[in-house]
Amino acid sequence: MAKKRRAPQGQKKRSAAGKARPSAELNAVIDDLVIGNRILYVQEVVDGYGHISARHPHHPDRFLMSRARAPGLVVAADIMEFGLDGELVHPDERPVYSERFIHSEVYKARSDVNAVVHSHSPTVVPFSVTQVPLRPIRAPFLYPEVPVFDTRASAGWTNLLISNAALGEALAQTLGKNSVALMRGHGNVVVAASVRVAVYRAIYTEANAKLLLQATMLGGPITYLAPEEAALMEKEQSRHRPSHGSDRTWEMWKQEALDRTGKLR
Ligand SMILES: [Zn+2]
Numbered sequence: 001m002a003k004k005r006r007a008p009q010g011q012k013k014r015s016a017a018g019k020a021r022p023s024a025e026l027n028a029v030i031d032d033l034v035i036g037n038r039i040l041y042v043q044e045v046v047d048g049y050g051h052i053s054a055r056h057p058h059h060p061d062r063f064l065m066s067r068a069r070a071p072g073l074v075v076a077a078d079i080m081e082f083g084l085d086g087e088l089v090h091p092d093e094r095p096v097y098s099e100r101f102i103h104s105e106v107y108k109a110r111s112d113v114n115a116v117v118h119s120h121s122p123t124v125v126p127f128s129v130t131q132v133p134l135r136p137i138r139a140p141f142l143y144p145e146v147p148v149f150d151t152r153a154s155a156g157w158t159n160l161l162i163s164n165a166a167l168g169e170a171l172a173q174t175l176g177k178n179s180v181a182l183m184r185g186h187g188n189v190v191v192a193a194s195v196r197v198a199v200y201r202a203i204y205t206e207a208n209a210k211l212l213l214q215a216t217m218l219g220g221p222i223t224y225l226a227p228e229e230a231a232l233m234e235k236e237q238s239r240h241r242p243s244h245g246s247d248r249t250w251e252m253w254k255q256e257a258l259d260r261t262g263k264l265r
Contacts, residue, residue, distance in 0.1 A: 025057050030079050032195040033064055034264045038257035039250075040119065041072035045202050050119040050187070052202075053103040054195050056081060063107050063116075068095040076265045084108045086165060099161055101168030102189055109172040113191040115198035118162075120187035123209035128182040137215065137222075139208035140230035140237070141179040141192075141201055149174040150184040160186045180205050197237075199253070200246040 033054050040046045053065035059081075066078040080096070081089040086104035088096065103116045127134040128148055136142035151158045154170040160183070162168050175181040175189060179201060182188045190205055192198035215222050225233075237245045258264075 029054050029057050029195065030064065030076050031264060033066075033079060034074055034076050035254050035257060036115075036117075036195045036199045037066060037071040037074040038261045039199055039253040040117065040202060041070070042257045042260050043203050043206075043253060045117075045121045045206055046071045046119045050117075050121075051097050051099070051103075052117045052195065052198065053082075053100075053115065055107055055114040060111075062089055063103055065097065065100065065103060067092075068097045072261055075263075086168070098163045101165050102162045102171060103168075105165060105168030105172040106175065106189065106191055109169075109175075110177075110191065112193060115192050115195040117190040117198050117202040118187065119190075119202055119206075121202065121206040121209070123206055123213060124182060124188050125185070126213070127209060128184045128186065128188070132212075132216070134180075134182065134205075134209060134212065135222075136225040136230055137208055137211045138225075139201070139204040140225060140233040142205070142208065143225075143227050143230045145178060146180050146182060147174050147176065147178060148182045148184055151186075152184070160184075196250050197246055200249060203249075203253075 033052060036052045040050065040052060048070040050071060051065060052071070053063045056062035056064055061084050062081050064079050064081060066074040067080055069078055080092060080094070082100060082104060083089050084104050084107055086101045099118060102118045106113055106116050124134065134142065134146040149171045151160055151162075151167060155167055158167070162171055162183070171181065171183070171189065175191070179192065180188055180190050188205060190198055190202045192201055212222070239245065240247065243251075
């Protein structure tokens, strides 16, 4: 896959440097995706389950994701290409994640999304089965809201897995224009314009859930982030200043993940 050199199709995307060749850009996305898998494992957002994907940088109607494998073990050779029907672009014997339709349907519904994380991050799940909404304390991207998707509402009795396109589409509809949706009794989906921001958001969704749980235990009214404060924080976060915002945390998480889980290739 990485050896295949083709002219970019559809909306041509420039690399950050504006001059990298398509293959270099694709390799950079694959590297981020592999590192993202490892980071999410080391930071305890995923365990043996959960996955992260990236939209293909040259083919907006495709996405990249590992073969079915524990995220902490994923290497570059595991990354495969999927179409927006959730099926492999190049037929392959290797097993695929049954919940790949979470990714395919979100990419279909949201042209602004280039990365998707699905996890069962533990502190988030209680907010999916109670009436307590997951509201922002430290995670500004939780605005405008964090909707809760329930498979029961659209498909009746299921094993809760998003294992077909219809369930994926219903989940993407519930997500709407938001960055995070909870999945009742199961986990959550987190989206962003890049792998790095999706990883940051998945980690901070879990962190925010922990803080909110602790604040609730202390009792009394909780002062949440105001939408105005959240908008200012998001603006700062999106400035891409080296060593600031999510750039700083990515470097730290990456180092820790590589130390604990080994080489990418
Ligand atoms: Zn799941």
